[in-house]
Amino acid sequence: MAVTKDEILRALSGVVLPGGGDLVSRDLIRALAVEGGAVRFVIEAESPEAARALGPVQAAAEAALRALPGVETVQVVMTAHGPAAKPPAPSLKIGQHPTPQQGGPQKVSGVDRIIAVASGKGGVGKSTVSSNLAVALARQGRRVGLLDADIYGPSQPRMMGVNKRPASPDGKIIEPLQAHGVTMMSIGLMLKEDEAVIWRGPMIMGALQQLLGQVAWGKLDVLIIDLPPGTGDIQLSLAQRTQLTGALVVSTPQDVALLDARKALDMFSKLKVPVLGLIENMSTFCCPNCGHETQIFGHGGVKAEAAKLGLPFLGELPLALSVREAGDSGVPIAATEAPEAAAYARLAAGLIAGGVA
Numbered sequence: 001m002a003v004t005k006d007e008i009l010r011a012l013s014g015v016v017l018p019g020g021g022d023l024v025s026r027d028l029i030r031a032l033a034v035e036g037g038a039v040r041f042v043i044e045a046e047s048p049e050a051a052r053a054l055g056p057v058q059a060a061a062e063a064a065l066r067a068l069p070g071v072e073t074v075q076v077v078m079t080a081h082g083p084a085a086k087p088p089a090p091s092l093k094i095g096q097h098p099t100p101q102q103g104g105p106q107k108v109s110g111v112d113r114i115i116a117v118a119s120g121k122g123g124v125g126k127s128t129v130s131s132n133l134a135v136a137l138a139r140q141g142r143r144v145g146l147l148d149a150d151i152y153g154p155s156q157p158r159m160m161g162v163n164k165r166p167a168s169p170d171g172k173i174i175e176p177l178q179a180h181g182v183t184m185m186s187i188g189l190m191l192k193e194d195e196a197v198i199w200r201g202p203m204i205m206g207a208l209q210q211l212l213g214q215v216a217w218g219k220l221d222v223l224i225i226d227l228p229p230g231t232g233d234i235q236l237s238l239a240q241r242t243q244l245t246g247a248l249v250v251s252t253p254q255d256v257a258l259l260d261a262r263k264a265l266d267m268f269s270k271l272k273v274p275v276l277g278l279i280e281n282m283s284t285f286c287c288p289n290c291g292h293e294t295q296i297f298g299h300g301g302v303k304a305e306a307a308k309l310g311l312p313f314l315g316e317l318p319l320a321l322s323v324r325e326a327g328d329s330g331v332p333i334a335a336t337e338a339p340e341a342a343a344y345a346r347l348a349a350g351l352i353a354g355g356v357a
Contacts, residue, residue, distance in 0.1 A: 003070035005034055008041075011064045017057055030079075037072030039065055044079050051080040092168040094190050098206040098237070105243045108212055111145065113222045113245040113356060115276065116238065118268070120260025122153075122229040125281040126250045128327055129317065129344075130226035131159045132334035133248075136341070136348035137222060137357055138181035139334065145176070145223040146184040147211055149234055151204050152197050154188030156226060161330020165189055174215045180335045185215050205237040212242060222357045229260075231267040239271035245356055246276035248314065253280055253301035261302070265309065276356055277312035278302050279347070282319035314350060317343050 009032070013024040023029055023043065032041040043058060045051035058076050065074045108114065117133070119126040127150065134146040148156035157163055160179040166189055167175045176185040187197065187207060199207070217223065222245075228234055238244070247268050251261035261278070268275050280302035285294045296319060306313035320340045326333040334344040351357035 002036055003034060003039070003068055005032060007068060008032065008034060008039055008065060011068055012061055015057060015061045015064055018053060023057070023061060037070055038075070039071055039073070040075040040077075042077045042079055046080065048080045051078050054078065092171050092174065092190075094187060094207050094210055098202065098209045101241055105239070105241055107243050108217065108223065110217055111220045111223045114225060114242060115222060115245055115351075115357065116225045116227050116235075116247040116273070117250060118227045118235065118247050118264050119229050119250045120231070120262065120264040121257060124229075124250055124252045124257055125317070126229065127155045127159060127226050128323060128332075129248075129250050129279060129281055130224055131156060131327065132323075132332045132341075132344040133347060133351075134182045134184075134224045135180045135332045135334040136344040137224075137351070139345070140348050140352060142221040142348075142352065142357060143219060144182045145217050145220045146182050147215075147223060147225045148184070148186030148188060149208060149211065149225050149238065150228040151187050151199070151207055151234065152228060154186045154191075156184060156186045157188040157193075158330060159327045159332060160184055162189065163193075172214060174210075176215050176217065179330075180332065183217060183220065185211055187211065201233045204233050208234055208237055209241065231263055235267060236271070239268075239273050244273050246274035248276055248279055250279045250281050251302050251305075252282045253295070253298040255298075255301065257297070258301055258305055261305070265311075275311055276351070276354075277314035278306040279314050279317060281317045283316035285319040288321060312354075315343065315347050317347070 009024055012029060013022045015023050017023065017026055028043050028045065030042040030044045043054060045054055058078055062074045062076055065071050117126055117130040131146065134144050138144045146156060148154045162177050162179045162184065164177060166177055166185065174185065176183050177189065225238065249261055249264050251257045265275060282297050283299055285296050303313045318340060322338055322340050323333045326336065334341045348357065
């Protein structure tokens with residue numbers, strides 16, 4: 001008389017497992033098949049380690065079934081499904097194409113005011129001004145953020161002394177870093193220091209959108225945005241998509257720099273972004289050895305231009321070796337008690353007094 005599945009299961013329920021229970025009550029039997037006197041089934045353990053521990057149980061199950069009348073052969077296979085596969089870690093990709101936005105320029109959540117720091121050309125110290133202004137504002141009690149929007153040439157990680165990659169627990173929200181009392185974010189923190197960004201315009205605009213909208217900026221009184229030089233995609237996208245409090249235009253005094261600064265001013269006029277004022281950087285060089293002052297790039301050109309255009313002139317900033325050394329070391333001069341920090345403190349105080357920072 002052929003053996004039945006019920007008889008097989010009753011026999012297997014008598015095979016006790018380490019720790020209590022049996023093969024049937026613990027639901028470890030899979031794919032039970034009975035064909036005449038041939039019995040086949042699978043014991044599925046919870047892990048490879050548990051399968052190895054069940055070796056004696058497998059032998060006991062085979063012996064119990066062979067003792068049943070009508071059983072001629074027994075084939076038992078031990079398997080382990082292992083621990084549940086871990087989901088892949090969230091992956092944050094910077095540089096996607098921008099998503100459509102309706103309704104014109106919008107605010108950044110939690111940010112009261114946004115100031116763009118711009119220049120018509122490179123090399124006038126715009127990024128140095130941005131980092132030192134952010135630190136100076138923070139030292140005067142403001143909650144400050146600093147966004148390095150110079151996608152092709154990010155320099156704020158070095159100037160602010162930050163090199164840690166920002167976290168993104170869910171692959172969407174980016175957690176910014178803190179340095180010298182400032183909340184900061186830069187595309188440079190997502191790349192190797194010497195890695196070039198070789199992107200077309202849409203990817204650049206998408207990256208800017210992510211750095212503004214996906215960063216957990218928290219509550220800020222003011223967000224300083226360090227723009228790239230010129231009048232390109234970043235400036236256009238920022239003005240069209242984000243409600244800016246206004247822009248600061250940085251220039252050196254010489255005529256060739258002022259030519260490009262005028263183009264930046266014209267751009268902001270056409271984009272209907274208020275220009276909060278002009279800043280003359282590298283205005284005077286004071287020799288650290290003899291104390292003699294020299295106007296290497298001329299002097300007063302930016303102030304004269306501001307008066308000509310009816311725009312506020314926000315001050316002169318020195319050309320000083322200590323400012324360069326501080327930026328290279330990752331401690332902006334405004335974060336120190338050096339005499340050169342006073343000019344940035346005055347600039348910050350003026351913006352606060354004017355109600356724009």
